[in-house]
Amino acid sequence: MNKSALKRFAVELRRELMGEVLGRIDYLMGFDEASLPAKYRGQTKELAALEKAIERQGKEEVVEQMAYLWANRLIALRYMDAAGINQPMAVSPKAGETQPEIFAEAKAGNIDENLPLDREKFYALLDGKIAADDPQNEAYAMLFLAVCHHYHELMPFMFEEAEDYTELLMPSDLLSSASVRAKVVEAMGEEDCKDVEIIGWIYQFYNAEKKDEVFAALKKNRKVTPQNIPAATQLFTPHWIVKYLVENSLGRLWLRNRPDSKLKDRMRYFIEQEESEHFIRIDSPEKIRLIDPCCGSGHMLTYAFDLLAAIYEEEGYRPSEIPALILERNLYGCDIDKRAASLAAFALTMKAREYHRRFFRKKVRPNIIELQDFGSELFADIKNVGSLLTIDKEAEEFDEGVFGTSSPEYRLQKEMLASRYHVCVTNPPYMGSKGMNKELGDFVKKHYPDSKADLFAAFIERCLEFTEENGYTALITMQSWMFLSSYEKLRTKLLKKYTIKTMAHLDNMVMGIAFGTSATIWQKTKPTKDSTGVYFKISLSDLDENREIKGLW
DSSP, X not given: OOHXXXXXXXXHHHHHHHHHHHHHHHHHTTOOGGGOOGGGTTOHHHHHHXXXXXXXXXXXXXXXXXXXXXXXXXXXXXXXXXXXXXXXXXXXXOTTOOSOHHHHHHHTTOOOTTSOOOHXXXXXXXXXXXXXXXXXXXXXXXXHHHHHHHHHHHOTXXXXXXXXXXXXXXXXXXXXXXXXXXXXXXXXXXXXXXXXHHHHHHHHHHTHHHHHHHHHHHHTTOOBOGGGHHHHHOOOOOHHHHXXXXXXXXXXXXXXXXXTOGGGXXXXXXXXXXXXXXXXXXXXXXXXXXXXXXXXXXXXXXXXXXXXXXXHHHTTOOTTTHHHHIIIIXXXXXXXXXXXXXXXXXXXXXXXXXXXXXXXXXXXXXXXXXXXXXXXXXXXXXXXXXXXXXXXXXXOOOOOGGGTTTOHHHHHHHHHHHOOEEEEEEOOOOXXXXXXXXXXHHHHHHHOGGGTTBHHHXXXXXXXXXXXXXXXXXXXXXXXXXXXXXXXXXXXXXXXXXXXXXXXXXXXXXXXXXXXXXXXXXXXXXXXXXXXOEEEEEOGGGBOTTSOBSOOO
16 A cells, blocks of 8 residues: 555545535525526525535535545445445446446446436436536436435445535536546555555545644644544554554453464464463453444454454354444444544444445444534533543433434443443544643543643543453553653553553654654553563664564564
């Protein structure tokens, strides 16, 4: 995967789509109802909804949302084309052709009967029976939208129900070689799409310019608002670090219960060491519970899926039942960023579908949520503090119709934040106290006084709270908690109460950022005089040209 090229593509994709959406909005808002072009005269309701959205949210936010929606759909469908899930391909042409395969097939009369498409209008456009500026593009747009509507039933988190005005702001050109669709297909090569992590990389790169804007504002002493926390704190975790964390937490848990398991053979970064007598006894893989409380686009969870699938196979489960069991019983994730949570749910769904091709028939959805306040005091300010918020399972229920306890999302969020897990693994947000807005700063000072200097440090404590006794917490954090005097109380507390199983101390730029980090696996058990850990020092020279580590030994 050429990450430099991918970053250029993602940045340009955002610019192009935002420019097109902004241009369309300015064009449409320049007419009154009497002077509307004929094409839009039947869409006065949608235009009124667009005008209200701009008044309520501001033009800039509407542009950002709509540009992302079209980028998201194009990227998701291209990934599904390359993975062989879309038959025929929805945005990609067959080899040697230029138009999307689904469009070529439809023009030949082959349209999936399950596709929610107005076939009469589609063919009328192509036959010239309906006046149109660009009938080919308009006909393909109908097909594209029909595919999105079809997948809304299966993956509403990714193909969400659109606003009334969304289709007014759809890219005008989806067919030419210079179209945004063609650029997405070209940028996301088949080799790159062999791993769903490409979706996470694109999302981080898509947000790169917005992140720069947030940090530029920080230099002018502007605090990070709740809306900008995701852009300010997102950092994609290199794959080898993900494997190191997951293998030495989830993998270690299973090997303690099945010492003869062959799982060890596939875990390149698993560190063998002497073990204490303390561990959680698991009699079935269905009992394992793992959470990523800052899940981003789901990189930790997708690798956990791979290990869990191997565990189930080893225990003799049928392939047809494994992916649904993993999504329903084993994996949990949450994030304050709606877009990231959607991508995590999509990534896990793709893992499940690629593992078992009939998975969609089960209509199983991952336990991934966007953290929301639901208008409830219980979750007040959760968009600021995220999963640092602790919840009592017995807390008073909230009942306000679909947004209250009758909502599955509300119940899952409450259960998720109140529960304990065998494994907690994450890359938490990094943000020093100087960047925190007043509400976030006050919360951290009150609830995490020993780790208030940075969000990552507060999350060390919170993740250990998420973890059951004798379970494992695996984190990649800034290195500063290991050295600075401001973390002395935190260090003392952590080293007295918990056992470090293994740590990789990473020099500047190993994570692609200009400061050192540490990947640490804790066991939630008090250390003894005989407790030992295995430690590594990793420098930039230990990585290969793809920024993957050459080896830990």
